Amino acid sequence: xxxxxxxxxxxxxxxxxxxxxxxxxxxxxxxxxxxxxxxxxxxxxxxxxxxxxxxxxxxxxxxxxxxxxxxxxxxxxxxxxxxxxxxxxxxxxxxxxxxxxxxxxxxxxxxxxxxxxxxxxxxxxxxxxxxxxxxxxxxxxxxxxxxxxxxxxxxxxxxxxxxxxxxxxxxxxxxxxxxxxxxxxxxxxxxxxxxxxxxxxxxxxxxxxxxxxxxxxxxxxxxxxxxxxxxxxxxxxxxxxxxxxxxxxxxxxxxxxxxxxxxxxxxxxxxxxxxxxxxxxxxxxxxxxxxxxxxxxxxxxxxxxxxxxxxxxxxxxxxx
Amino acid sequence: xxxxxxxxxxxxxxxxxxxxxxxxxxxxxxxxxxxxxxxxxxxxxxxxxxxxxxxxxxxxxxxxxxxxxxxxxxxxxxxxxxxxxxxxxxxxxxxxxxxxxxxxxxxxxxxxxxxxxxxxxxxxxxxxxxxxxxxxxxxxxxxxxxxxxxxxxxxxxxxxxxxxxxxxxxxxxxxxxxxxxxxxxxxxxxxxxxxxxxxxxxxxxxxxxxxxxxxxxxxxxxxxxxxxxxxxxxxxxxxxxxxxxxxxxxxxxxxxxxxxxxxxxxxxxxxxxxxxxxxxxxxxxxxxxxxxxxxxxxxxxxxxxxxxxxxxxxxxxxxxxxxxxxxxxxxxxxxxxxxxxxxxxxxxxxxxxxxxxxxxxxxxxxx
Numbered sequence: 001x002x003x004x005x006x007x008x009x010x011x012x013x014x015x016x017x018x019x020x021x022x023x024x025x026x027x028x029x030x031x032x033x034x035x036x037x038x039x040x041x042x043x044x045x046x047x048x049x050x051x052x053x054x055x056x057x058x059x060x061x062x063x064x065x066x067x068x069x070x071x072x073x074x075x076x077x078x079x080x081x082x083x084x085x086x087x088x089x090x091x092x093x094x095x096x097x098x099x100x101x102x103x104x105x106x107x108x109x110x111x112x113x114x115x116x117x118x119x120x121x122x123x124x125x126x127x128x129x130x131x132x133x134x135x136x137x138x139x140x141x142x143x144x145x146x147x148x149x150x151x152x153x154x155x156x157x158x159x160x161x162x163x164x165x166x167x168x169x170x171x172x173x174x175x176x177x178x179x180x181x182x183x184x185x186x187x188x189x190x191x192x193x194x195x196x197x198x199x200x201x202x203x204x205x206x207x208x209x210x211x212x213x214x215x216x217x218x219x220x221x222x223x224x225x226x227x228x229x230x231x232x233x234x235x236x237x238x239x240x241x242x243x244x245x246x247x248x249x250x251x252x253x254x255x256x257x258x259x260x261x262x263x264x265x266x267x268x269x270x271x272x273x274x275x276x277x278x279x280x281x282x283x284x285x286x287x288x289x290x291x292x293x294x295x296x297x298x299x300x301x302x303x304x305x306x307x308x309x310x311x312x313x314x315x316x317x318x319x320x
Numbered sequence: 321x322x323x324x325x326x327x328x329x330x331x332x333x334x335x336x337x338x339x340x341x342x343x344x345x346x347x348x349x350x351x352x353x354x355x356x357x358x359x360x361x362x363x364x365x366x367x368x369x370x371x372x373x374x375x376x377x378x379x380x381x382x383x384x385x386x387x388x389x390x391x392x393x394x395x396x397x398x399x400x401x402x403x404x405x406x407x408x409x410x411x412x413x414x415x416x417x418x419x420x421x422x423x424x425x426x427x428x429x430x431x432x433x434x435x436x437x438x439x440x441x442x443x444x445x446x447x448x449x450x451x452x453x454x455x456x457x458x459x460x461x462x463x464x465x466x467x468x469x470x471x472x473x474x475x476x477x478x479x480x481x482x483x484x485x486x487x488x489x490x491x492x493x494x495x496x497x498x499x500x501x502x503x504x505x506x507x508x509x510x511x512x513x514x515x516x517x518x519x520x521x522x523x524x525x526x527x528x529x530x531x532x533x534x535x536x537x538x539x540x541x542x543x544x545x546x547x548x549x550x551x552x553x554x555x556x557x558x559x560x561x562x563x564x565x566x567x568x569x570x571x572x573x574x575x576x577x578x579x580x581x582x583x584x585x586x587x588x589x590x591x592x593x594x595x596x597x598x599x600x601x602x603x604x605x606x607x608x609x610x611x612x613x614x615x616x617x618x619x620x621x622x623x624x625x626x627x628x629x630x631x632x633x634x635x636x637x638x639x640x641x642x643x644x645x646x647x648x649x650x651x652x653x654x655x656x657x658x659x660x661x662x663x664x665x666x667x668x669x670x671x672x673x674x675x676x677x678x679x680x681x682x683x684x685x686x687x
Contacts, residue, residue, distance in 0.1 A: 030544035292537065292539075
């Protein structure tokens with residue numbers, strides 16, 4: 001067990017190295033190098049090109065051999081020197097520190113919304129399989145999975161903000177985070193991001209619960225005369241939740257980040273997605289790299305946590 | 321005739337011969353194109369000829385030569401009403417994307433006199449500046465039959481734009497998925513077949529690729545390399561293969577120890593023959609299912625990229641129309657509604673079809 005965790009940590013370190021190296025290779029392959037972008041961005045600000053070139057050469061050492069640059073890139077990242085954001089005139093680290101909370105609250109609230117509703121609907125429609133409600137739930141979860149979430153966001157704005165006027169069309173950044181007024185401002189974004197997730201969870205939960213309902217231990221529990229509530233709550237759900245837990249964590253990387261990015265862009269929420277979006281159009285490449293790396297890092301850590309949590313969540317899984 | 325059969329047998333059947341001949345012809349054409357004459361055929365036709373050849377040799381021909389199996393699977397798939405509906409919708413969309421642009425107006429023609437016209441059956445109020453009186457007058461403007469789905473804020477015909485957007489979306493959907501499936505299948509099969517350290521390296525590489533959030537990686541790559549349509553297709557294909565690789569690897573691993581593979585090995589079949597003759601055909605059905613189910617994700621990714629402004633600016637993509645629609649929500653709602661509805665229906669159709677195919681290919685499922 002201990003050995004497993006240690007091995008898992010080493011493995012995570014290898015993946016982290018691979019991720020950083022992959023971004024470095026992509027940067028090297030890019031037809032317009034970071035230095036070009038830097039130059040374009042600085043000259044657009046009216047600085048003297050000669051000065052800028054000198055500054056770039058000292059900062060990035062573009063004339064040095066590629067391995068030295070690679071070493072520099074790595075050490076800077078590890079030391080927490082993530083570069084200087086030109087478009088906002090502050091270190092990238094500061095920028096991230098200022099804005100991550102907006103993404104965090106959006107993703108947190110959407111996950112809670114999606115998980116509660118998704119699990120409730122999924123369990124219900126599995127218990128009452130082939131009932132009318134099951135059919136409706138299955139159909140709507142299909143629709144929810146297929147709805148492009150950025151379009152859903154626009155439609156919500158069209159109906160509830162433009163036509164009905166219940167919400168503002170834009171996120172008000174002056175509101176304090178985790179306040180009631182802020183919660184109201186986040187209603188539409190949370191529905192936008194949460195609907196697809198919820199539909200996905202409904203489907204996973206339904207099939208997972210159905211799977212477990214057919215198992216022998218359920219028949220035993222029923223034969224013992226346990227009330228149905230206890231059979232479902234204690235025997236089925238506990239076992240059904242394991243794969244769902246994995247999928248919840250896995251979705252974070254593949255679906256939630258992309259969705260949060262678009263949701264932030266549509267509603268103007270100043271989270272990491274919006275920052276990256278602005279940076280892309282301002283040619284502010286350190287910010288774009290850093291946010292890509294942060295996304296990968298979060299996925300890496302959640303995968304690690306999931307795997308380690310599994311060792312005590314599911315005693316049947318053996319590691320050697 | 322005898323000789324032809326002999327040659328065909330050597331490369332593994334007539335269809336392989338036909339396929340490789342097409343490839344050779346394409347190669348010669350390409351070389352001619354490069355060194356002798358300029359643009360014999362447009363560069364994109366190479367891709368399409370390749371695709372059509374692949375489709376006929378490895379899609380239509382096997383379906384025809386195994387008619388009994390085809391009818392069996394067709395019966396199973398067509399029991400799934402929604403899958404059938406999805407197939408019909410996709411067929412229509414492909415047809416519209418191919419021949420539609422010849423019938424619609426020019427999707428790039430700008431006409432400010434006809435801007436923000438509503439679809440047929442709707443009317444909107446518009447304030448128009450009257451030159452003679454110098455005042456704004458409000459007028460009721462009905463939709464006209466010449467623009468059945470209305471016009472956008474520059475007076476371009478919505479129907480024409482949507483039809484040309486269908487072309488973009490389907491191109492991206494099919495081509496990028498093809499790239500992803502090819503990479504994933506080759507990596508997955510070779511990883512499972514080779515085993516040992518090759519398997520280890522390939523799977524760690526897959527893990528590294530999977531650690532990047534898909535959309536963030538896509539934005540990063542398009543940011544670095546610039547947004548042209550062919551590059552976006554390539555980028556989606558090059559980042560989206562991980563799921564396929566894992567699935568194919570696990571399927572191939574379970575096949576590797578089966579008797580027929582062991583027997584083939586015992587009879588002295590080469591690795592290439594085992595991979596192409598035995599492994600790949602037997603992992604085909606999960607590949608088809610995962611390919612069908614990943615097309616909607618690919619289409620959505622392209623739409624999302626062009627929605628945030630990282631799409632090919634020279635193409636009329638649904639995402640680009642949606643982006644324009646968001647800024648004129650209060651004056652012209654249909655610009656944002658129409659491309660979204662089509663996008664949604666397309667994604668839904670592929671999801672239904674993929675689900676139906678999965679059930680049809682699964683011998684355990686009762687239909």
